[in-house]
Amino acid sequence: MRAVLAADIETSIADALQSISHTHPADFVQALKAAHARESKGPARHALLQLLVNSRLSAQARRPVCQDTGVVHVYARIGMDLRIRHDGPGPTPSLQTLANRAVARAYGCPGNPLRASMIRDPLDARRNTGDNTPAIVQVEMVEGDGLTLTVVAKGGGGDVKTRYAMLNPSDSVADWVLSQLPGMGAGWCPPGVLGLGVGGSPEQAVALAKRALFHPIDMPALLERGAVTAEERLRIDVYQRVNALGIGAQGLGGDTTVLDVKVATAASHAALLPVALVPNCAATRFVTFDMPAAGPAALPPPDPATWDGIPDALPAQEGIRVNLDALTQAEVSAWAAGDTLLLSGKLLTGRDAAHKRMADLLDRGQPLPVPLRGRTLYYVGPVDPVDGEAVGPAGPTTATRMDKFLPQLLAQTGLLATIGKAERGPQAIDAIKQHGAAYLSAVGGAAYLVARTVRSARVVAFADLGMEAIYEFEVQDMPVTVAVDARGRSVHAVFPVRTVPPA
Structure with a gap:
């Protein structure tokens, strides 16, 4: 009976998590290149370029491609004739224990620390576990004596857009998918891959959809040979x-919204058609490998040619230069939806937990720990820095989660502008228009590129919240797009979603 050492499994998972944090799969980079080459819309083309440059720089620096370094999923296919051997004291640790140990090691790596996003008690204080554990482990027992592991870091921006429905057997799955896309917005950071699970039980359909994502992109080859x-x-x-x-990259309108579509099916009850949709974002991170007979798995190094033709930096940009330290209401009012801005000066950060605390303080009539009058607030939870960095990768989080707080902040604090990713909802747009503010969009999935514009960073409030604390960043030439201007005009409305009939 073949045996694999438990410690080697733990090390292999930890090594895989470090590798995928900063290195995109080669097929994903090639698909982005192709999308950029054929893109006809300027804003989407520039967003794709940022994603490509970010991918190259992250691989070179071995730093995360996205500040959301993901929830860890480990899919294990274990042969019935395989034995996991443990040479240490005590009983043999479970795969869950090994995966958790690996996550703690990888996410606490001094040379490339990764952001801890997992919270322990979702219905109570929502305290961060501090090391991104636990992992999500799924086990499939198969014939033989092998052990195949798929290690994934799945970002929250894609999972939050998961959709499920129980269709009638005569309904069109494609029509249902098309009905879901406009309402999903751009918070999942397109372009990416869509995973579809069809059949099985309700929970099986969602699991099928997610697991379908973790296969190489092969749509160009499929289109060339045709469907069978x-x-x-x-x-x-x-x-x-x-x-x-026409949703396009980052929802800015364009030719490529999805790079591939993956489908997995399972047998189901004759009266049912369960269907699930799970997107993978521009921070696609996974690797599959077989455990060897001895020692940890050796992951093949990335081929530097993968990033051939991608520059080391964005070209010199044209745009409106903005001094955040002297920003005025009149200046904000002069911006128009679609304008490119280059931000320099000091901005504050804040996301879900910080917004909840600020709202509670305002409700009680108490002052905020940091005045917001005349300031710009960036929705971000950054990765911890390493030597030489002011801050780790620091890309935007989805702005709509902060929509319910925005009317109060604009009305009571004098806040002038916010920065995030994707569109804003009607409640936020109405408040922006009423108070003459603005919403600025940064490219989701280009976190390392954004971080290179940050010259200094310090925590100024709510330090106990970890990555959700309020920071003050000093930035230089941080590129953003005016997504909603002071008149309430949205760049996402400039490229309306078109109704497309079935093929």
């Missing part, structure tokens, strides 16, 4: 119809 199976026909149908919607 029903699953392949669905993949092509959804791929072509979704891209025809």
Whole structure:
């Protein structure tokens, strides 16, 4: 009976998590390159360029491609004839224990610390576990004596857009997917990959959809040879119809919204058609490997040629230069939706937990720990820095989660502008228009590139919140787009989603 050492499994998972944090799969980079080459819309083309430059720089620096370094998923296919051997004291640790140990090691690595995003008690204080544990472990027992592991770091921006429905057997799966995309917005950081799970039980359909994502992108080859199976026909149908919607990179309007569509199916009850949709974002991070007979798995090093043709920096940008330290209401009012801004000076950060605390203080009539009058607030939870960095990767988080707090902040604090990713909802847009403020959009998935514009960073309030504390960043030429201007005009409305009939 073949045996694999438990310590080698732990080390292999930890090594994989470090590798995927900063290195995109080669097929994903090639798909982004192709999307950039064919993109006809300027804003989307520039967003794609930022994603490509960020990918190259992250791989070179071995620093995370995205500040959301993900929830760890470990999918294990274990042969029935395999034994996991433990040479230490006590009983053999479970795969859950090994995965948790690996996550703690990888996310606490001094040379490349990763952001801890997991909270322990979702219905109570929502305290961060501090080391990003626990991992999500799924085990499949198969014939043989092998052990295949798929290690994934799945960002929250994609998972939050998960959709599920119980359709009638005669309903069109493709039509259902098309009905979901406009309402999903751009918070999942397109372009990415869509995973579809069809059949099985309700929970199985969602699991199928997610796991379908962790396969190489092969849509160009499929389009060239043509579909053979029903699953392949669905993949092509959804791929072509979704891209025809014109949502585009970052929701800015463009030719490529999805790079591929993956479909997984399972047997189901004759009266049911469970369907689930899970997107993968521009921070696609996973690797699959077989455990060797001895020692940890040796992950192949990335091929530097993967990033050939991608520059080391964005070209010199044209845009409106903004001094955040002297920003006025009149200046904000002069911006128009779609304008490119280059921000320099000091801005504050704050996301979900910090907003809740600020709202509670305002409700009680108490002062905020940091005045917001005349300031700009960036929705971000950064990665811890390493030597030479002011801050670790610091890309934007989804702005709509802060929509319910925005009317109060604009009305009571004198806040002038906010920065995040994707669109804002009607409640936030109405408040922006009423108070003459602005919402600025940064590119989700380009976190290391953004961090290079940060010259200094310090925590100024709510330090106990960890990555959700309020920081003050000093930035130089941070590129953003005016997504909602002071008149309430939204850049996302400039490129409306078009209704596309079935193929």
